[in-house]
Amino acid sequence: MADLGAAGLRVDQVAALAKINKRMIYHYFGDKEGLTAKVIAQQVAAISPRLNEQETSTLLQFFDHAGVSTTDPVRCADQPSEQAQQQAAVIVMRALLDQWQRLSEIPIQSLLSRLSALALGLEPQPAHAAEPASSPQPPRKERISLRPTVSLIQSSS
Numbered sequence: 001m002a003d004l005g006a007a008g009l010r011v012d013q014v015a016a017l018a019k020i021n022k023r024m025i026y027h028y029f030g031d032k033e034g035l036t037a038k039v040i041a042q043q044v045a046a047i048s049p050r051l052n053e054q055e056t057s058t059l060l061q062f063f064d065h066a067g068v069s070t071t072d073p074v075r076c077a078d079q080p081s082e083q084a085q086q087q088a089a090v091i092v093m094r095a096l097l098d099q100w101q102r103l104s105e106i107p108i109q110s111l112l113s114r115l116s117a118l119a120l121g122l123e124p125q126p127a128h129a130a131e132p133a134s135s136p137q138p139p140r141k142e143r144i145s146l147r148p149t150v151s152l153i154q155s156s157s
Contacts, residue, residue: 093115
């Protein structure tokens with residue numbers, strides 16, 4: 001999911017990696033969207049100790065409106081490793097970018113900056129109060145890839 005996003009997720013590949021029958025995935029998660037929702041909820045839970053309360057709440061609200069059930073939040077029993085938090089940050093960024101049409105609903109610039117720092121294994125800078133908005137510029141259409149970040153994380157392990 002970090003590299004290809006939810007659209008690139010294939011249930012048969014997940015089943016093969018987990019060494020289970022893919023019918024088990026459908027039994028427990030309902031469909032691909034249910035599996036995706038659970039993964040995103042787990043990743044937000046993994047990085048929430050490194051984010052402030054407002055950022056975590058913003059992410060949960062954003063994904064709740066995107067169809068990710070946050071009514072039954074996922075809890076991490078143990079503190080995730082640094083690498084697990086990096087991977088979680090990449091997956092959350094990817095999920096945000098997959099919903100790019102709705103990004104105007106949240107303070108995305110500072111949140112993506114903090115998620116990027118987490119993904120690279122850096123301590124995220126504390127969130128600052130909202131800065132005055134500069135003159136709005138028309139949105140540029142760009143292809144956004146997280147492949148360089150994912151490659152950097154994988155090469156460091």
